[in-house]
Amino acid sequence: MNLSTQRILVTGGTSGVGRALAEHLTARGAQVVTCGRTAEPDARTVRADLAVPGEAARVVALAAAELGGLDLVVANAGVQYPTPLTAGPDPRVLALARQEIEVNLASVVELAAAAWPHLVAAPDAAFVAVTSGLAYAPKQSAPVYCATKGAVHVLLEALRHQARRETPGVRVQEIVLPLVDTAMTAGREGPARKLSAGQAAEAVLRGIERERDVVAVGASRALLALLRVAPPVGRRILRDG
Template sequence: MRLEGKRIVVTGASRGIGRALTEQLAGRGATVLAVARDPSALAGDRIVPVSCDLADMAARQSLIAQLIGDLVPIDGLINNAGIQLQASYLDTPCDPACDIDREIAINLAAPLHLSAALAPHLASRPEAILLNVTSGLALTPKASAPVYCATKAGLRSFTTALRYQAEDRAPNLRVGEIVMALVDTEMTTGRGRGKLSADQAAQAVIAGIERQERGDIWVGNTRLLRIIQRLSPALAARMLRNG
């Protein structure tokens, strides 16, 4: 996909991978509708800050109405926003409902909601993308973040099914995953080694978008993980279990 002149929606745009994606897409000549709870720090000639709390269904509905009602159509959606909460449910009695609800709302309900609502609009464009950011943990989970892993596995399944629909009815719409490696962001502070920078991750994503290939974008060492998981699921599980 040629990015110059395209209008791309990026969620979670105010920091980390989302911010790097926003800035690099704008640098390629795209106009970025940068969605975040507080997008006030975002600035640029091709960056349009859009405020939305993606955990809130009513806020998502307002965002969708705004995007669809805009006189200028959009050519892409990158569902990047996500949170990861560490949880050990066997340690002490607790009521985890609020944390679980919020993690599911941001990581799973929001990208499903935006994807389903905007897919017909994107399918009407001559060339469009709908990409959902998942993780290597969508293939096999780790012990310390059960809900996060479940949401990424669910998003992976949804994206595959939606891609099947697009292949049959809208071949001009590329639907796929961005399978993200471990990236040095606030969410990963204090854990993991060999992290990519947010800029490196964004560069890999944009390179994948600009290639005329369909399907998923595997970032960093997730390409190797994909091979290991196919050859030896048990080995992949051991590698990520305590990540």
Template sequence: MKMTGNTVLITGGSAGIGLELAKRLLEIGNEVIICGRSEARLAEAKQQLPNIHTKQCDVADRSQREALYEWALKEYPNLNVLVNNAGIQKEIDFKKGTEDLFVDGDEIELNFQAPVHLSALFTPHLMKQPEAAIVQVTSGLAFNPLAVYPVYCATKAALHSFSLTLRHQLRDTSVEVIEMAPPMVDTGLNQKSRDKQGLTYRGISSEEYVQYFLDGLKEGKQEITNERVEGLRDATRADYDRLFEHMNTQEN
């Protein structure tokens, strides 16, 4: 993926990794559009980054995804990069049945259905661009899950798998498929659960991870994690079982 001269659409771009990525892409010479559910957060992002373009949209809603696609192609016909970043993370205890499952949003719809649908919508357009990319934001938990976040981890594992197959399907086109698999990053993602668990380590900063991601892009990497996640990704089966038990010990 080229580093400058792109027109980039970032979902969930009004905070956290999405906003930091938008900021850095603007700084190095790209046109950036962010979308998000909250008009207030989008306004704050616009105040912080006056050159950014914003669009209110809830990508958990199928009709709004379709409307976003139509709007983006009309307003930005040279759009050549889609970043599927929007997502939620919920603590779910299946011993309670369905009590936690659909409170505060549907993880399967937002974390998996939305990026798959948006990828399908935009791919034919992106294939017409000389250079294009789809960036899927997964997680280190795609490779080894935390049981306290069962659906979140499953959606990120599914998105990782989808990224592999989409990359294969588009291998002879102008569209790169790049996976962004961050470790724990200190953002507002599921802050209530982090506070509840009394976590003292809140992860690396958005600035640190986005710099790592941009360095990976310069090197031409298609799957960009960091050293912490690489240990999970590259684990053998024996390592995987050991890591799973270690990661989930506090819950038992």
């Protein structure tokens, strides 16, 4: 895929990895529309809360109208909160958990359904979603986040099967990120050094260009390899992350 000629939607593109992706793509010559909850709206930036049903579809419609179609959609938006569940029902914790489910999983489903007619019409198209090493080896402090990312991993695998059968011109790719230095991960440490948002974005774009089904970035490559040969060790490493 030649990214310099693509019409691209990046969700969660006003901060962190999404912003770096949008900046790198724009620098290459791509036409990019982004969205974010606190975005300053303009022709290429949509203010949207993807926790609200219908917002993902609205963003797709606006992006396609602005760009004259879509060649690539990157479902990058995500939120993560500590969600202790063993102490009983805490309304605040449950509200945060629902937000994680809506943003991290439900909006990806809606985004795919809304984007597909536009992607099918493009000569070279892809639907890409961002997961995490935590989709494969969860940590104890964020069970709902890990569950949503695991669900997106499975969603993408099934969607890839559908696409190959029904719409073979549209690729489905998964980006497996390690810990990246963003506002969401402030104060958090892991077994490997954090990547910068720019480093992560460059790795993501290389994977998209090479059209790989699963693009494991940074330390995620080592984690997935470890999980293949010694699953208990890999899970133990991330359990208390």
